[in-house]
Amino acid sequence: MKIKCPYCGVRDQGEFSYEGDATIKRPQTDDADAWREYVYSRNNPRGPHKELWSHIAGCRAWIVVERNTLTHEVYNSYLPGENKDD
Amino acid sequence: MRYSGFNLIKNALSGHKNWQPAWRDPEPKSDYDVLIIGGGGHGLATAYYLARNHGITNVAVLEKGYLGGGNVGRNTTIVRSNYMLKANAHFYEHSLKLWEGLSQDLNYNVMFSQRGVLNLAHTPGQMDAYARRANAMRLNGIDAELLDREQTRQFIPMLDYSENARFPIAGGLLQPRGGTARHDAVAWGFARGADLRGVDMIQNCEVTGFLRDGNTIQGVETTRGTIRAKKIGLAVAGNTTTLTEKLGMRLPIESHVLQAFVTEGLKPFIDTVVTFGAGHFYISQSDKGGLVLGGDLDYYNSYAQRGNLPTVEHVLECGMAMLPSLSRIRILRHWGGVMDMSMDGSPIITKTSIKGLYLNCGWCYGGFKATPASGWVFAHTIANDQPHEYNAAFTLDRFEKGYLIDERGAGPVPKAH
Numbered sequence: 434m435k436i437k438c439p440y441c442g443v444r445d446q447g448e449f450s451y452e453g454d455a456t457i458k459r460p461q462t463d464d465a466d467a468w469r470e471y472v473y474s475r476n477n478p479r480g481p482h483k484e485l486w487s488h489i490a491g492c493r494a495w496i497v498v499e500r501n502t503l504t505h506e507v508y509n510s511y512l513p514g515e516n517k518d519d
Numbered sequence: 520m521r522y523s524g525f526n527l528i529k530n531a532l533s534g535h536k537n538w539q540p541a542w543r544d545p546e547p548k549s550d551y552d553v554l555i556i557g558g559g560g561h562g563l564a565t566a567y568y569l570a571r572n573h574g575i576t577n578v579a580v581l582e583k584g585y586l587g588g589g590n591v592g593r594n595t596t597i598v599r600s601n602y603m604l605k606a607n608a609h610f611y612e613h614s615l616k617l618w619e620g621l622s623q624d625l626n627y628n629v630m631f632s633q634r635g636v637l638n639l640a641h642t643p644g645q646m647d648a649y650a651r652r653a654n655a656m657r658l659n660g661i662d663a664e665l666l667d668r669e670q671t672r673q674f675i676p677m678l679d680y681s682e683n684a685r686f687p688i689a690g691g692l693l694q695p696r697g698g699t700a701r702h703d704a705v706a707w708g709f710a711r712g713a714d715l716r717g718v719d720m721i722q723n724c725e726v727t728g729f730l731r732d733g734n735t736i737q738g739v740e741t742t743r744g745t746i747r748a749k750k751i752g753l754a755v756a757g758n759t760t761t762l763t764e765k766l767g768m769r770l771p772i773e774s775h776v777l778q779a780f781v782t783e784g785l786k787p788f789i790d791t792v793v794t795f796g797a798g799h800f801y802i803s804q805s806d807k808g809g810l811v812l813g814g815d816l817d818y819y820n821s822y823a824q825r826g827n828l829p830t831v832e833h834v835l836e837c838g839m840a841m842l843p844s845l846s847r848i849r850i851l852r853h854w855g856g857v858m859d860m861s862m863d864g865s866p867i868i869t870k871t872s873i874k875g876l877y878l879n880c881g882w883c884y885g886g887f888k889a890t891p892a893s894g895w896v897f898a899h900t901i902a903n904d905q906p907h908e909y910n911a912a913f914t915l916d917r918f919e920k921g922y923l924i925d926e927r928g929a930g931p932v933p934k935a936h
Contacts, residue, residue: 434827445829446827446829447829451818451819451934453773453932453933453934454773454820465919466919469918469919470769472862472918472931473771473862473918473919473931474769474770474771475760475769475770475771475772475773476760476764476769477760477770477772477773477774477820479758479761479774479822482820484819484820486819500819502774502820502821502822502823503821503822503823504823505821505823505827
């Protein structure tokens with residue numbers, strides 16, 4: 434698998450560290466259900482997935498990667514905050 | 520037909536032409552008392568114990584592929600109960616006790632071999648942690664022995680005990696009653712046992728949707744038609760969330776790929792199961808002679824039933840550090856299975872908020888050894904609509920209530936368990 438870092442270009446997956454689902458949002462409330470969902474519940478899709486990776490053996494930037502969990506195809510990658518829909 | 524020496528001779532004399540298939544291949548009926556989704560080890564064991572322990576035989580097991588084609592046929596066959604936390608310890612020890620009588624009970628040789636499971640330690644801190652775990656195990660009535668470096672060398676002499684070892688071996692934690700079993704035979708044995716008691720095995724039957732009346736489950740839509748049932752148990756670890764998604768449930772689970780490897784066949788070389796303590800690596804030898812080994816997850820969400828090369832390299836590096844003689848052995852095959860990685864590393868076997876729907880999932884790396892007990896307690900939960908004492912802690916609401924069963928203390932990071 435190869436991942437494109439916005440700063441360093443296309444690099445081998447081994448340079449990156451995986452963090453997980455990029456779509457979960459920290460709740461702006463003290464509601465227990467919202468916090469359970471945030472800490473523990475995941476959509477875990479079988480197909481396209483937005484996820485956070487860190488270019489740990491490179492520029493160390495956090496990036497959002499859109500990747501297919503079934504085929505491992507990487508569609509897109511960008512810096513967090515760049516996509517207004519996230 | 521009961522398998523016995525007598526029947527073997529009888530069939531040999533008739534040229535082995537009269538053996539019957541081990542299970543039928545029936546058409547699905549329109550209605551069952553209980554449906555089990557997933558014809559892997561846990562689903563088949565559940566169907567078997569529903570019939571054997573609870574007399575519930577109007578049961579079908581629905582399998583989207585073929586019986587035993589998923590993780591039960593893809594694991595590294597290790598059986599152990601060396602857990603520290605109470606809920607896990609009692610559950611896995613119940614499983615190990617069932618393993619000890621399983622071949623007799625099923626009248627099917629699952630080739631369970633109690634050759635011991637040894638976890639290596641490489642630092643004084645690890646030895647302390649193993650002493651603590653061994654004490655916890657013994658207090659729970661489970662066998663455990665702490666070996667020092669010399670005892671470890673006597674037990675398994677072919678590891679790297681030299682001055683050059685990157686991670687010198689300090690000792691290890693041995694569970695003598697642990698071992699391995701023939702994974703396919705476990706699936707086949709449970710399938711045959713359930714079939715003999717009247718359970719229908721429906722293969723090539725993928726569940727595509729659920730029938731509900733309000734908050735009560737009524738059946739499933741499948742690629743082989745609609746099938747109704749009063750109770751439905753899900754045992755589809757790896758793909759649990761793709762089914763629960765159809766019910767609007769989100770679970771504390773991520774799917775990750777775990778790879779396994781087998782080498783070319785060798786003469787008897789390793790007569791136990793040994794795990795590396797300075798990285799994630801485990802190895803044993805199959806009865807055919809191949810070394811069976813594995814290591815870490817691939818570390819990112821994946822449903823691909825295949826691995827990726829960086830992990831292959833990492834696993835084999837760990838192997839070489841522990842057992843340098845691996846260097847000249849060729850890998851014959853490697854493959855991947857999809858794990859339900861739960862948020863605390865422990866399974867979920869429970870009723871749900873939907874009446875008549877039961878969940879068996881979140882097995883992480885540990886599903887194979889749990890197969891008999893998982894079936895045992897899941898059958899109990901389905902039959903009685905309440906958990907068995909050994910799965911009472913494996914609930915879904917433990918996450919919101921703070922009763923996590925986090926053996927590794929790794930927190931809500933599925934890949935870390």
